[in-house]
Amino acid sequence: MDETITTPARPTLAAVARLAGVSNSTASLAFSGTGPVSDATRDRVLAAAKELNYAGPDPRARSLRRGRSGIVGVVMEERVRDAFHDPIKIAMLDGIAQEIGVIDAGLLILTDAGDTAQRIDDAPMDAVVLIGCSPRLDESVAILRQRGIPLVAIEGDPADDVLTIGQDNRDASRIAAQHLADLGHERVAIVALSLDRDRTRGPITPERLARGTSNTTLARLAGAHDVFPDAPAYATRGSFVEEGLRAAHALLADPASRPTAIIAQSDLLAAGVIRAAEELELAVPADLSVVGFDGVRVDGLWPYDLTTLVQPAVDKGRAAGVAIVDMLDGRTAHPATFTSVFHLGNTTAPPAG
Structure with missing residues (x-):
């Protein structure tokens, strides 16, 4: 009787995040070494990775993808520690991390606060997501265009040829x-x-x-x-x-x-x-x-x-992640625009008198 030998599926970053009890973006940042991830959280992520035999982004997969670094950069407008106090930024990062996991890529967080142009200029990245709230968005676009790196902007109005994930x-x-x-x-x-x-x-x-x-x-x-x-x-x-x-x-x-x-x-x-x-x-x-x-x-x-x-901050991040994956795999990427929903709470009322 023939015996079929099956190769176990390679563990994913998402599986590591679930086992460690953290978000996908936190797990990704624990591997990349960027972001305000505590030593205890990083140790928990690495322990989960060891338990699942996950060694981080697969260098063989990167080699097959024309020598890519396996890194997607995210350019934010403030210091990394400040950005992680903003729930919207965290939600968008989680959305991006969910989607780029299919190509086994990790996140690298860059900021435009202070003198970071050199970091954007030489950081090893396959693609970049720009957070469009940044007043320095146009500078980042100009630098990354010179490098020929695929770009996606979340909000902002960077240029006609930069794919944008919009918000109303x-x-x-x-x-x-x-x-x-x-x-x-x-x-x-x-x-x-x-x-x-x-x-x-x-x-x-x-x-x-x-x-x-x-x-x-x-x-x-x-x-x-x-x-x-x-x-x-x-x-x-x-x-x-x-x-x-x-x-x-x-x-x-x-x-x-x-x-x-x-x-x-x-x-x-x-x-x-x-x-x-x-x-x-x-x-x-x-x-x-x-x-x-x-x-x-x-x-x-x-x-x-x-x-x-x-x-819908997570959905915006996911749309940006999908666009990045499509670009890197040679498919046509599509822009998207999201709509906000009005929520009536208890902090508004007719003016006194």
Whole structure:
């Protein structure tokens, strides 16, 4: 009788992540050595890999793929440790990691905070995903084009020939603003993400707006201004609770001109706005309505259920990962645009009086 010998399937990074009890992106970063992965987590991932006989990206597979490095770079707008405080960034990384696992590739995290151009210029990468909130997106595109590396941008408007995974930032922000208008609000202010490459804090003047380079920030501002053309806006240094707190204190400082509602361009910024309101003894939403953007869980926000726009961050990451795999395998990659969903929470109400 003939005996059929079967070769066990090679273990995958996803299997290692499941056994270690971490996300795909965390497991990938544990192997690549980038990202704020603790020693205990890295040891747990490596122990799971050893148990499953997984040795990391297969060098033989890389060789068969025309000498590729087996690395997909992800360029972010802030320091790596700061990025890992943002649930949206983590969700997008998880989505990317899920899809590039089919070609046994790992993630390499790069940032455009500070002097990182040389790292982008010489890092060993087969392809790159650009996070389009970055005000330096155009610089990254120019550098990577010179290297001939396949590019995918999540949001932003890098160039006609760069495949983009889009988000309905303007339309979604218009929906949030219209919700406040329908409630009767007239004095509305905006707490914005970073506007320019220097991430300068402060009021957004017409001159600053004209020089703005962050496409995501500009699109969300445009959506709010479609409904409230004269709404004052304050630029922050990024999506952090502390930045929302600082911006809200600036916008709420004068009781005579204080807005009755604030549109924050992220849920973390919105959490900072709510904290500032509490410090000023303003009730949310009786004295101040607050709207966010993202639809993520923010620790310490209870008993508030934030009114926000829920964006499918994991799906955006997966779409970028699918596009990268298609490019590297010689198939036609396709752009995609995602739609946010309005979530009505308990942080908005008609203005007092």
